[in-house]
Amino acid sequence: MIVKKLSLVVSAFFSLAVCAQETAKADIELKPEVKLSYLDSIKSTFKKNDLAAKVDSLWMNELVSLDIYDDLTKDIQTINKDVTVDEELPTELLKQRLAAMNQKSPFEIEYNQGLENIIKSFLKNRKKSFSRLMALSEYYFPIFEDAFAKQNVPLEIKYLAVVESALNPKAVSKMGATGLWQFMYGTGKQYALKIDSYIDERSDPLKATAAASEYMTKMFNIFGDWELVLASYNSGPGNVTKAIRRSGGKTKYWDIRNYLPKETQGYVPAFLATMYLFEYHKEHGINPERAVVKNFETDTVAVKNQMSFKQLADLLDMPQSQIQLLNPSYKMGVVPFYQGEQHFIRLPKDKVATFVSNEEQIYAYVKYDKDFRATSSRLAVKYAPKAKPAAVKPAPVDNGDFEFYKVRKGDNLGAIAAKYDVNISDIKKWNNLKTNAVAIGRSLKIKAEEEAPVKAVPAVVDKEQAIASAENKEKTAVDMDYVVVAGDNLGSIAKKFGTTIAELKELNNLTSNNIGLGKTLIISKAAIVIEEPTSTAIASNSVDSFKKKAPSKNVSEDYYVKKGDSLYSISKKYPGVTISDIKKWNGIKDEDIKPGMKLKING
Structure with a gap:
């Protein structure tokens, strides 16, 4: 009897085991095959450095915001240094702190009522801005200090970049002054900063700072006074010389201030007020808002062929806004290639490691992407249907390509641009914004791809006509599907296939922009698909999401x-x-x- 029961138990155990194996097998068989795009197949071969430190994305979003520049610039230009500001800061305490700063600085930092008013105004109205500026300074100040130390320029001049540009390397004034140090075009050329269609080195933190350091040194050799150097930086040495003459030959800033242009009269006090707030920020409850990444956590790598920020972002799994932040001198989102010249890209160190370890695959993808777009453009032109010329009508302001985003508390243009992977300047253009300030509750028009690439195939192309391509590329009329992978969104998928977000939503009956991982999307109907090139080793191993299907x-x-x-x-x-x-x-x-x-x- 015991043997019989034991047999039944063993039999039941084996039945459960077999059943479990069959269930597991069924689960494995039921899992849908995930198609890889050519880009994903290349990235799957990358060697990665998982030990490298990651960049805090919240801080990066803060860095790409431009709204501080507008606010601070307006304050400095319009602030009335003669109007008393009601803010808790005892005058005697301020005098003591300014005297302490003066002891360890080559600047003559003396108390006066105008300086007190500006300090109190900043404390009352710009505490949050200075909190964000201090986070930015953790990245930029080491660059400035290194350049100034080489030229024996006072390190305190690093605070001038806060006054000039709010630490925004892409800042452009109404007069066209550009970059962290706000160089005009002629001055930039004078100090050997390259400015062409692709590059503007006035926005390069390293090169522009070196030029600013050289300028400061020359002006100090002329005036022998650092406050007058600052005044000449703002209004030009000619205005400073005129002010000296009008004052009867006096050579101290505070003695000639009333003879300087109105903006320059508040310029040096704004610089000293900024220095004070950075020195005594803890006493006033001002601290960096975000976790910071210091300059030594980034590095540069030489780029051997032209490539776009978009290609780099796709390959290295990082937002374009982050690449733009670290490489502001590239004007068009492209690292160019000039024969006989080297160009570098600055990246977080973990991304540099990925780039250097996988250069061959990266350049193979860039070449593939370039060839694919060139072929697509030629085919589109060759097989585009002939149509009667129509009268040119102004493009509608709102069309299916736009979607709307409602501004919420805590939003800024930088964060919104990063969310949709577009440029801040585009958002301003689409919404006729003059400044970077946006009101809570406002609806912004967003277009994921302002100028979508030419589609590989017009929808009206005849199948037999397409087969007769002069390029001798194999093409087939198919329904094109795409399986959503990690990192995808409707904007990136639309851009990848040369379509629009509106078309994707229409084809797939989507009511929102949310798409789930693994979801199969219809990309187009009766489209022409061009076979991938197989000249590289990587191409032969890829399983593209738009692989041909037999008709x-x-x-x-x-x-x-x-x-x-x-x-x-x-x-x-x-x-x-x-x-x-x-x-x-x-x-x-x-x-x-x-x-x-x-x-x-x-x-």
Whole structure:
């Protein structure tokens, strides 16, 4: 009896084990195959350095915001140093602190009522701005101090960049002064800063700081007074010389201040007020808002071929805004290649490690991407349908390519631009914004790709005509699907396939921009797909999401009606198909069709 029970237990155990194995096998079989794009297949071969420190994305979002520059510049230009400001700071205590600063500085830091008013004004109205500026300074100040130490320039002049540009390397004044140190075009050229269509070294923190250091040294040799050096930096040495003459030959800033241009009269006090707030920020409850990444946690790598920030961002899994922040001198989001010159890209150290370890694959992808776009453009031009010239009409302000974002508390243009992977200047242009300030509750128009790449295939291309391509590339008419992978969003997918967010949402009946990982999206109908080049080792191992499918003559196909379609134009897309066929297959009595309507096409 015991043996019989034991047999039953053993038998039941083995049955459960077999059942579990079959269930596991079924689960494995039911898992959908995830298609990899060419880009993802290359990235899967990358060697990665997981021990390297990561950059805090919240801090990066803070860095790409430009709104402090507008606010601080307006304050410095309009602040009235003669109006008393009601803010808790005893005058005697301020005098003591200024005297302590004066002892360890080559600047003559003396108390006066105008300086007290500016300090109190900053404390009352700009505490949050200075908190953010201190986070920025953790990155930029080491660069400034290194350059100034080489030229024996007072390190305190680093605070001048706060007054000049609010530590924004892309800042541009109304007069065209550019960069952290606000060089005009002529001055930039005078100090050997390269300025062309691709590069503006006035925005390069290292080179622009070296130029500013050289300027300061020359001006000190002329005036022998650092306050007058600052005044000449703001208004030019000519205005300082005139002020000296008008004052009767006096050579101290505070003695000639009233003879200087109005803006320069508040310029040096604003510099000293900034120095005070940085020195005594803890006493006033001002601390950096974000975790910071210091300069030594980034490094540069030489780039051997032209590549775009978009390509780098895709390959290295980092936002374009972060690359723009670290490389502000590249004007068009492209690292150019000039024969006989070297260009460098600055990246977080973990990304530098990834780049250097995988250079061959990276340059292979860049070449592939360039060739693919060139071929797509040629085919689009060659097979574009001929149409009668139409009268040029102004583009509508709002169309299907735009979506709307409602500004919430804590938002700024930098964070919103990073969210949609677009530039701040684009958001300002789409919404006619003059400044970087945005009101809470305002709806902003966002366009994920302002100028979408030319589609590989126009929707109206005839199948037989496409097969006769002069490029001898193999093409096939297919329904194009794409499986969503990690890091995707509708904007990046639309850009990858040369379509728009609106078209993707229409084709897939999406009511929002949220897409789940692993979801299969319809990209287009009856599109032409170009076979990938296999000249590189990586290409042969890739499984592209838009791999060709063999055509079948006796299989029904769905077609989604687009704006401007008619039954006649649709029938022309399918050889041998007539209007009456489409009406019969879809039970249509008249020729009234609407965009988004699904039509069945047989044969």
